[in-house]
Amino acid sequence: MHLGDMEGVGFAIGLGILQTLAFIYDVLTFPIYVLLQRPWRQRQMARKIKAFIASAEKEGKNDVSIDIQDSANNNVAIRPIKMKFQSQPITQDTKSITYRSTTQPSPLHVSLLREKIDTMAKLMDFINKKYPNKRCLGTREILGEDDEVQPNGRVFKKFNMGEYRWKTYSEINALATNFGRGLRELGCQPKENVVIFAETRAEWMIAAHGLFKQNIPLVTIYATLGDEAIAHGINETQVRTVITSYELMPKFKKILALTPTVKTLVYMEDQLRDLDKTGYKSDIDIVSFTDVVKKGRESKIESQPPDTEDIAIIMYTSGSTGVPKGVMILHKNLITTLKAFCDATEIYETDVMIGFLPLAHVFELLVETICLCAGVAIGYSSPLTMIDSSSKIKRGTKGDAAVLQPTCMTSVPLILDRIAKTIQDRVTKSSGFKKLIFKFAFDYKTKWRRRGYRTPLIDRSVFGPIRQLLGGHLRLIISGGAPLSPSTHELINNCLCITIMQGYGLTETTSCACVQDFHDPQYGRVGATTTVCEVKIVNWEEGNYRVTDKPYPRGEIIIGGDNVSAGYYKLPGKTEEDFYDADGKRWFKTGDVGEVHDDGVVKIIDRKKDLVKLQAGEYVSLGKVESILKTCPLVDNICVYGEPTQLYCVALVVPNQPQLMELAQKVGVEGKSFEELCELPELEKAVCAELAEHGKKGKLQKFEIPHAVKLVAEVWSPDMGLVTAAFKLKRKDIQDRYQCDLRRMYAS
Template identity: 80%
Template sequence: MLTGNMEGIGFTLALGTLRVLAFIYDLLTFPVYVLLQRPWQQRQQARKIKGFVVSVESDGSKKGDVAIEMKDFTNRFVDTPSTINNNNYKAQPITQDTKSITYRSTMQPGPLHIALLREKVDTMVKMMDFVSKKYPNKRCLGTREILGEDDETQANGKVFKKFNMGEYRWKTYSEVNMLASNFGKGLRELGCKPKENVVIFAETRAEWMIAAHGLFKQGIPLVTIYATLGEEAIAHGINQTEVTTVVTSYELMPKFKKVLAMTPKVKTLIYMEDQLKQLEKTGYREDIQIISFTDVLKKGKVSSCENCPPTTNDTAIIMYTSGSTGVPKGVVILHKNLIATLKTFCDATDIYEQDLMIGFLPLAHVFELLVETVCLCAGVPIGYSSALTMIDSSSKIKKGTKGDASVLRPTCMTSVPLILDRISKTIQDRVSKSSDLKKLIFKFSYDYKSKWMRRGYETPMINRLIFGPVRQLMGGNIRLVISGGAPLSPETHEQINNCLCVTILQGYGLTETTSCACVQDFNDKSYGRVGGPCTICEIKIINWEDGNYRVTDKPYPRGEILVGGENVSAGYYKMPDKTDEDFFEADGKRWFKTGDVGEVHDDGVVTIIDRKKDLVKLQAGEYVSLGKVESQLKTCPLVDNICVYGESSKQYCVALVVPSQPILMELAVKIGLGEKTFEELCEDPEMEKAVMNELAEHGKRGKLEKFEIPHAVKLVAEVWSPDMGLVTAAFKLKRKDIQDKYQCDLRRMYAS
């Protein structure tokens, strides 16, 4: 008892000391920080209106007026974006019996946007020519050299192959442009023709970008297929687009020993070489021509073929979706779609010539492709990496050597929420295993930083002393993370912002809208929102009666999101019925029905609150948003991944949970099951009950309703990866595939 009291007294003294030190520090530094940081400017920028109402459609199909409230005026009507520049505007619809509201950005085009317009850049070919003339001798694309592969014995006696890594080797802008031209001409020498599709099926790397621009220069549509897709999905994309030539990599070539049997029209395989190994060409279909990437470049270098540049309305990419709701669909993206998104990304992202980007997300996803293209436009070098070599502790990095991030020291990167969730949980895990004093210091520092950040201040001393070691995980220089692909939970957003000392810009878009719809403002310090409308498109909110979402809802309009503008794709490849169902023309624009449900705040910023396909109506009539519940429960330290399932004939939902192994083992010790293996714990009913209780408590803290919290769980020992076909390359759940695989477990949970 005395020991407990002493510990409590020590804790109180330590906390009191920290508060006194912080108070003295604030007194001494506050005037300096006020002068240097000018927080009022940041607060003013954060409060500014990001979107305003341009039209309101009533139930009588008439265009309603739009009121813009101003501090000194009321009922002032506007109809042009040029008049919406005052930070005190608040967009409000006049008509209350409305069925849709349309919003437009208040942001002005930036210098890069204007430069692209001035230079009449309307295709990806003109973009590459423009930047190669602007930055001819600047570093462009970098690949880290692999010097060798060594055996490394682990603590358990097992031996693994590890890379002996060198430095990054760089190609300049003029070299990349020349190599792209040579690759395109080399394809022509191999029989490829303009307007005839060619597939790129490869991991993210410099050769991927060079090959893509080579195709663009010859007016050859690029078909992208995720490197993580299964054989049947690969064959589907190849057969539907009727390609005869596939560009792939050394690592993925073995897949074609089976895929070629399902793709009779393929005649040529071009592979990007491995740095250490030679390709063994046996075991492939006998009539297949196999040629290296380097040999194609050599053919193009001596070719007399001329470039065959596309027009702005030509197809640039047929990009296959990740297939989260069924068979992957080929989205037809025109050059004008890509350039439109490029312009708006240039407006929204604060990327400068002095920056350095690390590229690792799939280039087969339009989000990564466009962000990297923004970097090219801004003269920012891109160094390529992978999950196997990114950080010092990555699986292929030799002990005592540096990962890619430590060598490259990037300042900006892209990410998806699942990766950020895992970083967040790693931080939580490290803190939980530290001493009580370190936990106290960390929590005090975190709360201290959060308080001053909300006021518009930076905390350089805290950043250096407390969060500096965490920043070193990604090289120590990261300042900007652009997140897309799925909603990012507010808790993860805030924690990564604080602990990595970065700004996370969250965006919203779909492949069908060329990854563009909304982007968070750089000065917006709120969490859980995806930003205002982008500069080249409009956002329309329409009533969704089945889900009980209406634009007349209070306090904010809610409904299905429609996106209209030059970024909206031409439709789905060879799927006219599906194209007509999801796309339409109105008001001189092309529109896409996203199926996502959003609400628009007074400052014109959008929050994604639901998805039509994720909504389940339970037996008692309550609606459960599966995505919303998953997003909240995924922040629980116990959860590595989760899929919530509900049936309309049942009164509750259930969940399949991929648990975090170390946290589950800790919980097992607490409940007396510490002697069991991880796999045994995942099959133990007592463990399932304990996890379910933890999720229920976490859900209550996250303000989930009782009917939203799963009443039964099944623990899944295997981690869901894109290779298994249960999540997409962007780590979104493939619900149908998951439900099919675990059908017996779902039935058991409901039966119990």
Template identity: 65%
Template sequence: MLIYLSSFVQIVCCTNEHQFTNTQKLVSVVTLYATLGDDAIAHGINETEATIVVTTQDLLPKFKAIIQSCPRIKRIIYMQDQLGAKTPAPSPAANVDVIPFNKVVQRGEELGPNGPSCSPSPDDIAIIMYTSGSTGVPKGVLLTHRNMLTTVKAFSDAICIFHDDVFMGYLPLAHVFELLAESVCLLMGVPIGYSTPLTMVDSSSKIKRGTKGDVSVLHPTCLTAVPLILDRIFKGINEKVSKGSWLKRALFDFAYQYKLKWNKRGFSTPLLNRVVFGAARQLMGGRVRMIMSGGAPLSPETHELIKMCLCVQVIQGYGLTETCSAATVMDMHDDSLGRVGAPATNVDIRLVNWEEGNYRVTDRPHPRGEICVGGTNVSPGYYKNPEKTKEEFFDETGRRWFKTGDIGEIHGDGSIKIIDRKKDLVKLQAGEYVSLGKVEAQLKTCPLVENVCVYGDPTKHFTVALVVPNPGHLAGLASRLGKNDIDFELLCQDPQVEQAVLKELEEHGKKSKLARFEIPAAVKLCTEVWSPDMGLVTAAFKLKRKDIQERYQHEINRMYAS
């Protein structure tokens, strides 16, 4: 086996699964997130019996920490640091060869085009993709070559790609959505420029002041994004507008409403795009025409503002690792908000009653229920986990089906809207059901909130929230309370500030039409920004509820006690 480990992705190539001759073996690729933690990485390596690791130079120290628990690893191939940093010396006691990637390239050039090779069949395993583990130990999802090509066709049918497009890749390649999007680009001959969230724009933390970020150099036309990234852009634009003079704010609001009105009628506003929204468009390089959003539902407010201010198409899709990222995709000409589109090519969608949540296919005006996805894009199951495979997959009418756990409703034109998730549902003491994900999605649009995790104890009659506040907006709120020049950490510990944030959330929740019992009754302000490195969110920025609860259990108990 071979494993590739970078700051975004590790890939394990299983060279012992499909042997054709004495010298030729069919290789399956296994992906792991570098942010999973040492135990989870070791679990994936040992479960897939990897023998070779490919990683980046900066992550060699991480591998030294877990190499003793991975006895099958015989070789580590590392990508050299582009800035010429010194390579950490390998540990001879580990009996592992450490080789730079350029030597592998050199070896390939020596072998030439006549080296050993073999071709896979459609049902051979192409990738064993480990999930990011938002609900526990990561599971290895088996994806065949047939699964992959089905999704590539579905994406190619749904999205218009032109010969002069430039794609910017910055999401982890261990994320199935990014992997398949880039596969379509490779198929269509579209160049890909690789970036990171730390170097993307001119103001990113790893860009020297006065120099250009990746988007300013690359000028991409297409990119993929998860809702959290778009939510941050949404807040950034709102914050910049709010700091302008009353004249600029009035002009922006007039231009926004004017453009929105004519866009709904099917017309564009090229003059406004240049004069009013040109500066916002330059934030992403000035050429972006399409943003593909996936990984979680995108709020209608964020969808609309990104579309209007950046002058781009925002196309939502829906899929899971188990469905090879394909399920539904919005039509290019669909101007609606909050929906994820109709079933993609070669994909079937069905709804199943969920009585506990009171969702039924007989509901009117829209049928509602748990979404099940069927088709040649659906995975054979989980690697070495037959119990979980039997629980979540089934075969019917000659199709492979997967129970997603997501609740959707089907509209008259065939488009689907994600309205709930079974795993996020909590029943409070008084019998009300609260969808934690739904509440969080609404609260995240509040300017004060950088990130939020809502917790509900079934033995209590209310929910509580852990909030990562926006430092700038929190300082503004504190200033209105007469608390100036106070450190951010001290503000987060101030009970008066905490109560003011809670009041803001209550007002925002009412504006977002949340029910009284859905709005948190207590908050805790967290000074730490939740990142994948902390283990509190996945690499796709989904909340790891169990880990967050364990880390802040004392604060949760305090909120309920108060």
């Protein structure tokens, strides 16, 4: 018998022993778990209908009476309230179906209605009255920066970090009020645009609310955009004042040459260093964040509260196609989405959130704001300091997550994919015994979780060390920005012992359309429509998607409600193309294709711009293929490309370095660097074969699997202009950069 056969027999015997022990344990503990966990409740919640077809003619009325809990005293007294849906009678036909949520408004939603909270300025005052002395925003103290010698002799700068320093809700409200007044003292006027160009941090949120209080539209620009894209946003909005950070001031020194309207720079200070103000244009006024707050504290200027129809934010999209567009988001839009989020999410006053995604994205801004509405403490972090192994954390010291011990966070699928691959990589490199334990524990937990049970013993003994990666107390991740692959969703749910809730929305719909139910056990779906909007599925004939399709209706997703923005800034033609008003609502054509399941939950299955028709007539959804192949351990990132004149697709692959090195050894290639391996034709063929195998497991058709690949050694980042700040592919830019490689693949 070969050694490999012996290992296989040993694995099977070990697995059999574990399964036998688990069976005995289940028999002994099953009655206890049934009584304590009451799994039928979980199954009942999972099966509930989450949306219905909005057909007012069938109902015989345009009003829907909803019973809501009296939020004034949080008791169980029920008081009916008429929630009028602003729509004419809607019927299902062969061209479209409109869905409406079945969820009732939460107590917080009702409080916002009763208190007539319809602007972000009113919201901040409401929050301040509710939680004046609770800790609100926290920043980790940096004690110093030390040199750390690496094993290869190189010296890296590492932070010596202390504890989190917190400010209360009343302190944050006072800072925001004074910052807004300080900007007025600098000459900023209501309805005059001001840019925030900075990384996510407490001062970002304070500055934003300071602007809201003075009815000054906030222009958000990603810190990772290229110079020309940044200048485009500033010049188009004719901004005179830019709020930035110490770290970005050197970058902005170069951008000033492209932005002649800018006259004032307000910078958020660094904890360790003072700003060198030399080398800037002589007519630029440079003021620190602290000095602006001080000016506001001494100011007699009164706040200028906005109206609900005033512009709160001009948010520049990250621009996956062409030049970034500025989306005009009204105060009404923001408050509407906040009502939806408080109905859909399960966030409690005792939670702690770790904030690190860009606040320049409306998704992060609104999730953090709903946390503030619930009295949650938000501690800020960055990818450079988040975990113990982050690049700026001194060896032997703790990352932000270990110190903060958050219970909830936001994420995007790319980050979750990387966490999943890290877990898989550790398991692959572990001993045979540890692999056996992991496989058994994962399968065991999956089986019982689907039945509505928790597995506390397995969670503590097997998955406990993995949980410590993010502080050990995490219970909820809210994922947005793109569809999350089912395999990643299930792996992280199980291994981190948490619940991931997917959401779906766009900047144009104020990040609101669908949110996954907390109790939904299925993966690969983005949830049902939220309480504040309607989702319409419309036939897309070219892509062969129709609402009459079986087993589920399919078509382009169109979103209607008060969450839909006013349109694109200074782009009336594009606004008219993508937005329209009908049935008393504003609607936005998303370009995404979805199917709606029997319980009213939406699954994103395609995107109109990602569809390519090959020479033989087959349609390939590039995004769908990429989402499946991205879960292959060999792939860090991938861009699939198809030519209408060709019979097959090709792909540009950013490989995972350790996995590629391992594959090279398998095919007999040794002594080469990562960059050299990426140039070898035999490695390209090997990767192509691995992708084909992985694609078959993911149920891709033969014509959907790339027939040739180019291995790309450089990591695609927003700085390169090849992905957006939300890490979505910028296909046109990638195709332009690798045009020669794409031609070579087809020629071969």
